[in-house]
Amino acid sequence: MEPYIYAEYITGPNHPDFGEAGHSWLTGTASWMHRVGIDFILVVRPEFNGLRVDPCVPKEWDGYKIKRKFRGATYNITVKNSNHPSKGGAKIRIDGKEYEGNLYKNI
Structure with missing residues (x-):
């Protein structure tokens, strides 16, 4: 799998292909990680009472x-x-x- 892509899942230790990632282009994880970066690291976050920076x-x-x-x-x-x-x-x-x-x- 590409190193810059998030997988939808990674198989667990009881699976024969333990550690294998799947569905790399079908996940919403990338958009959530973008949101985490903006809202909670750069902290430019919309709130009810205004814009938090x-x-x-x-x-x-x-x-x-x-x-x-x-x-x-x-x-x-x-x-x-x-x-x-x-x-x-x-x-x-x-x-x-x-x-x-x-x-x-x-x-």
């Missing part, structure tokens, strides 16, 4: 940029991790405006 990235990262659609609008988000914590403390700009906190209401 609270990165949890490797401390070695200097930052990142992401374009996010939310409630009919597209936002250009820049996260600068200049102090290099892995969680919290990053400076966040949305469409060029710097914000305090991590829940952006009415943007």
Whole structure:
């Protein structure tokens, strides 16, 4: 199986082909892993009260940029991790405006 593809399943230890992956292009896992990356690592996540931006990235990262659609609008988000914590403390700009906190209401 291709190393960049998620399998739908991997056979268990009681199967003659233990460890074999199957149905590599028929799974929804890739889209879920994309969502995990955006919502819980980069933490640019839609919530009922607004858009949550609270990165949890490797401390070695200097930052990142992401374009996010939310409630009919597209936002250009820049996260600068200049102090290099892995969680919290990053400076966040949305469409060029710097914000305090991590829940952006009415943007």
